[in-house]
Amino acid sequence: MAEKKVVSIEDRIPQLKQLRKKKANRRFITYLTLILLLILVIVYLQSPLSHIYSVNVENNRVVDTEEIIELSELSRDQSFWSIDQEAVVEKIENHQEISDVTVNRSWYNQVTISVEEYSRVGYVKSSNLFKPILENGKVLDDTELKVPKGDAPVLYGFSEQEPLTRLTQQLAELDSAVVQLISEIYWEPEDTNKDQIRMFTTDGHEVIASIHNFKDKMKLYPSIAQQVTSDMEGILYIDVGAYFQPYNSNDEVELEASEEE
Incomplete structure (x- = not known):
């Protein structure tokens, strides 16, 4: 029967130290990445980049685009993430020539308003x-x-x-x-x-x-x-x-x- 090779604890200590060092490095990189992402999110939310950049209107034939945007009360100094879509829909549907409204966010700062008009x-x-x-x-x-x-x-x-x-x-x-x-x-x-x-x-x-x-x-x-x-x-x-x-x-x-x- 073949003899089992015995590795002494002294021989294994360098390997264990190296493994612990790799785990610590990975943990450090993970924490650093999360912190950087958190900082980027905070900077984004506090900067103009988080504001509405553009409001696009689709499918309107009679009601003017600018009138629809004015009814929505959306503005470029407003936070993109503070938009109350249901409230915007309700405001635009108050127009007597508009029968249905859909409001969608796109990318990170664009808003699209799609309307249906009464003929x-x-x-x-x-x-x-x-x-x-x-x-x-x-x-x-x-x-x-x-x-x-x-x-x-x-x-x-x-x-x-x-x-x-x-x-x-x-x-x-x-x-x-x-x-x-x-x-x-x-x-x-x-x-x-x-x-x-x-x-x-x-x-x-x-x-x-x-x-x-x-x-x-x-x-x-x-x-x-x-x-x-x-x-x-x-x-x-x-x-x-x-x-x-x-x-x-x-x-x-x-x-x-x-x-x-």
Whole structure:
């Protein structure tokens, strides 16, 4: 049987000392690193580097970027880490044209504000000025235009809020190309149909429709209007079925209604 090699304690002492020295060095480096990191964090927090460097606004089409930043009350002398995101969101959502807000931090000193706006779906005339209407039926009383933009129709005669709200919600769901075919909409309720509206289109047609099925019928309008030739003068009905009635006549011309692909 082979003899075991015996190492005396005197021979092992230098190795133990070297191991203890390495452990002590590693511990010292760890503590030093932590202290340096702590100092860097304190210096960063106390310096302008921890302040907001930039505020970026995304997805706004109507509301001005500077107005959104002003509503947020964020400033470049404010600490990046003191931002109350929920409070910022609440402040910006107070704007009547903004429906949703998201606030995100990026890098170490940048803030990004992403907004969703209510669509402007129409204009109402008031004292020779025009006020935009949002998709939720809200009229922007503090925004007055001398001439309405061509992006939405002008609405007349809506003396009640409820039919106006229902119509604007449906306008918001229509394809923009179809909406731009409508120049004017008049609310003309009758005893038999409180939802009746009269429209004038950019392609020269007078149209009778109803609010309750307005969105579905207007999707079919382009294909219906193509069947009315330039020499046909009268009213296009799309409230029940689809037909054309010439002026000063009770005759009705049935039209086919199909949604174009």
